[in-house]
Amino acid sequence: MPLPVVSPRGIPIEDGPKFGGSAPVWAPPVGPARPRDLCTDCGISRSSDPGRCGAACQFIHPRYEVLETAVHGRPRDADRPDELHFGPHRRMLRARLASPLPGAQWTGITTRLGARLLQAKAVDAVLAVAPDPDDKWRPRPVLVTEPEGMVECRGMRMGYAPLLSLLEPARQQGWRRLAVIGIPCQIHALRALEAELGLDALYVIGTPCSDNTTTARFHEFLRLLSDRPEEIDYLEFRADYRVELRFSDGRQQEIPFLNLPISQLPPDFFPLTCRTCVDYTNVLADLTVGYMGGQGQQWLIVRNDRGESLLELLGDELVAETVGSGGQRKAHVKGFLKNLERAGDGLPLRRAPRWVRPLMSWLMPKIGPRGLEFARARVEMKALETVTHLRRSRPRRLRRMVPDHVWRLVADYGLTPAAEERAERRGRAKDRAASGGS
Ligand SMILES: Cc1cc2nc3c(=O)[nH]c(=O)nc-3n(C[C@H](O)[C@H](O)[C@H](O)COP(=O)(O)OP(=O)(O)OC[C@H]3O[C@@H](n4cnc5c(N)ncnc54)[C@H](O)[C@@H]3O)c2cc1C
Numbered sequence: 001m002p003l004p005v006v007s008p009r010g011i012p013i014e015d016g017p018k019f020g021g022s023a024p025v026w027a028p029p030v031g032p033a034r035p036r037d038l039c040t041d042c043g044i045s046r047s048s049d050p051g052r053c054g055a056a057c058q059f060i061h062p063r064y065e066v067l068e069t070a071v072h073g074r075p076r077d078a079d080r081p082d083e084l085h086f087g088p089h090r091r092m093l094r095a096r097l098a099s100p101l102p103g104a105q106w107t108g109i110t111t112r113l114g115a116r117l118l119q120a121k122a123v124d125a126v127l128a129v130a131p132d133p134d135d136k137w138r139p140r141p142v143l144v145t146e147p148e149g150m151v152e153c154r155g156m157r158m159g160y161a162p163l164l165s166l167l168e169p170a171r172q173q174g175w176r177r178l179a180v181i182g183i184p185c186q187i188h189a190l191r192a193l194e195a196e197l198g199l200d201a202l203y204v205i206g207t208p209c210s211d212n213t214t215t216a217r218f219h220e221f222l223r224l225l226s227d228r229p230e231e232i233d234y235l236e237f238r239a240d241y242r243v244e245l246r247f248s249d250g251r252q253q254e255i256p257f258l259n260l261p262i263s264q265l266p267p268d269f270f271p272l273t274c275r276t277c278v279d280y281t282n283v284l285a286d287l288t289v290g291y292m293g294g295q296g297q298q299w300l301i302v303r304n305d306r307g308e309s310l311l312e313l314l315g316d317e318l319v320a321e322t323v324g325s326g327g328q329r330k331a332h333v334k335g336f337l338k339n340l341e342r343a344g345d346g347l348p349l350r351r352a353p354r355w356v357r358p359l360m361s362w363l364m365p366k367i368g369p370r371g372l373e374f375a376r377a378r379v380e381m382k383a384l385e386t387v388t389h390l391r392r393s394r395p396r397r398l399r400r401m402v403p404d405h406v407w408r409l410v411a412d413y414g415l416t417p418a419a420e421e422r423a424e425r426r427g428r429a430k431d432r433a434a435s436g437g438s
Pocket residue numbers: 103104105106107108109110111112128129130139153154155156157158159160161181182183207208209210211212289290291292293298299
């Protein structure tokens with residue numbers, strides 16, 4: 001017997017298709033996207049006031065320092081351990097659910113948090129993404145109103161979802177207490193507009209994100225990985241330098257990074273947005289749930305009180321321990337920069353001779369950067385990509401898009417800003433005054 005699709009107040013939801021046929025998950029129709037230059041279609045351009053992109057977008061008006069202060073009470077403090085790399089935080093954990101959720105990307109901490117928030121009636125709805133009914137890899141924004149609906153959102157999908165286009169339908173339902181699960185570019189826009197949303201409560205669970213691309217392009221990648229790409233149900237780039245694939249017949253496959261068919265991908269496989277975005281670890285979330293620093297488990301970055309209260313909801317379900325670190329990143333990051341410079345506008349390829357690849361693939365998880373050192377390496381690589389690609393493709397954007405901390409991250413690798421590339425400090429002071437930040 002299918003569950004009725006109802007709001008927490010018991011109002012039947014009729015003005016949008018029921019998602020998936022049975023679960024209390026609502027996918028109202030979304031409006032058309034407006035054309036923008038650098039854009040990951042977070043949904044704001046599809047809202048009733050698309051002009052808000054100017055204030056919300058991390059590519060148009062990035063305001064990390066100001067928003068960090070508004071959300072966490074202070075901006076990133078480079079003198080505290082690891083804040084230069086991972087943004088403001090209280091603590092980090094290596095963690096897993098004691099009973100992993102089948103079908104989740106890792107153990108399903110994200111899904112369980114959404115379910116617990118709904119169960120505790122702390123929120124009216126969770127805004128997240130579920131697979132599109134016509135393409136399991138295409139993320140489609142949904143509002144989940146009952147705990148059992150969260151399972152529809154399990155797993156990672158490659159692509160851009162206009163997540164924030166559902167903020168208006170949520171408000172029209174009278175829902176003023178929301179949780180949002182999203183990637184960094186979506187969360188920047190959400191935080192930039194938070195004050196005007198007039199919500200009574202907002203919980204933000206963020207995942208890290210890098211190297212995203214359109215779902216259509218991602219299908220090209222799947223076709224290179226397997227002659228039965230339609231049977232691939234799961235893909236993850238793991239911290240042990242392997243990609244894990246799972247197939248619908250239960251088969252699993254691990255492919256060392258060095259053996260990936262990256263050279264066969266077109267140079268523009270990753271859009272300029274994702275090659276130049278500056279927030280890998282979702283610094284404006286209350287809690288970041290990733291894997292990079294987790295050494296085979298999940299990696300939690302608790303950023304503020306609200307992040308702590310989210311973790312409390314999991315109680316004994318969460319098995320957590322101290323994060324670890326090993327290896328040395330510098331030589332790897334330097335090698336990445338060399339490849340990046342050599343690649344021009346293409347993808348940075350590491351072309352080890354074929355016979356060396358099995359040995360390197362065996363060695364990397366043992367001697368390469370591990371745990372937090374792996375995460376630091378990835379953040380530095382992304383910072384190098386940002387500066388290099390903006391210099392090549394949008395030099396006039398550097399001044400606005402690259403915050404000081406990114407220049408600090410790349411300084412060790414010989415990249416320093418020219419006078420015209422430095423952020424506009426006067427503009428930032430004005431922002432601070434406007435947001436009431438200190
Ligand atoms: C495009 C992308 C790239 C990522 N890259 C990294 C990375 O480099 N390093 C890292 O540590 N972690 C990365 N992650 C996060 C990681 O893959 C897991 O999603 C995260 O660790 C949560 O695992 P879980 O088992 O708790 O998630 P689950 O319980 O399985 O829940 C997954 C959640 O992810 C959300 N989601 C799935 N696809 C998308 C999407 N396209 N857009 C927005 N939200 C989505 C869903 O709403 C769902 O709530 C990435 C995630 C995405 C979506």
